[in-house]
Amino acid sequence: MVHALRKPVIYILIASLLSLGSPALVQAEIIGTLAGLESAQRSSDLAKLSSVLARDEAREKMRALGVDETQLEARLAGLTDSELRGLAERVDELPAGAGVVEVVGIVFIVLLILEAVGVIDIFKKFP
Amino acid sequence: MHDRLARAAFVLWAIAALGGCAALPPDLDAAATAHLPARVELAQVPFYPQQEYQCGPAALATVLTAAGAPTTSEQLVDSVFLPGRRGSLQVELLAAARMRERVPYVLPERLTAILEQIAAGRPVLVMQNLGITIAPLWHFAVVVGYDLDAGELILRSGTTQRLTMSTRRFVRAWDRAQRWAFVALAPDEAPADPDRDRYLAAIAAMESIGKLDAAASAYARASQIWPDSAWPRLGLANIAYARQDLHAAEQGYRAALALDGGNVVAHNNLAQILLTRGCRSQARRHALRAAELAAGTSLAPAVAATLREIESPAGSGVAVPQCEPAASTSTPSAPRA
16 A cells, blocks of 8 residues: 555655756846856855845845845845855854944953952952 | 862963964065065045944945045945944945945955055055954954054054054954955056956956946956956956947957857857857857856856757747858957947
């Protein structure tokens, strides 16, 4: 009984895998210079995310990080496909230059840690 | 007893971490700097003091204004400040420069690369990590001068108009930010001592976002610098294609192929044009060559799409294609615009 079902199931699986693998979605068009250069510079770096998906994903991420709706498209417009992909995939890991203002905060945290471990005890002097 | 040991270990670790990296790379020995003036300061570079966490807009306004695209840091806040991160991302600085028709050229990771740009009159936007690796404090500043004898750099940084910093300290903080630095270039000016791949990628990025005029004059500059490289010709041809000047595009692709017969993109794109003109068999020849060259690379799907279009019976068929004379011979070097 189970055995009889095996063949058709396998065929269906193979068919669905084949349809997944076919690059039928790629439109025939000219290749941009940047895509050519990037392909020549990095060997066989097959893009995981299509550029349309990457742009959508990046838009969501930037919106979530507080970019004004009226600025959103103009900001994305200056980014290349691989930069969009970078934002889409790991915007939270990218360093964000903030500047020297935060030094005060960092020093405070370091002091707090030193205090907690017991290396210093300046805070106990201000009850 | 154990407690004391643990404390001692912690203090030692903290000192080591705060001390930063070990030895300096041998960046600035006499040989590496022999071609540079001993002291340069670009005193005329404007200063935009940073507000709040906005060193990104301030540093970017500085280099854009110096590159002839006057901007204020207030105007750039909406383009590069990311509220959720209370800072600015590197790629957004590049993007904002592109949107203002300035080519952002990311420098090779050598200190001398910064000094060379300054000696050529261009301020350099740099990223630094002023904190430590485990507690980073990312900062953007602009290097506007250096003094080799004193071992100092001069920066516009944060709220300080003229910050002098020892080269040693600068490099330590710059190292922790993966030595990231760029200059903003007017489209028709090349950086000092350009690295070909980096500069071409910077121009191609302009092309890819549709800043075609800027990209075209930068490619023209690049093809003067590297007359033997196929890429500037290819870039110009792609721009011609985007402007629907298929005749100029075809000539450009052929010129690129004359310089580099193994250029996948030129083969593929020429095939596209030939197909539009109805020259199916010639298109097929170039597409097959492109497919051979693109095997296993990220361009393979695009080339496969071209081939499929050529093979599909429903393809556009021009009634009497005039292929043979014009297309089969290689470029009969027509006067180029």
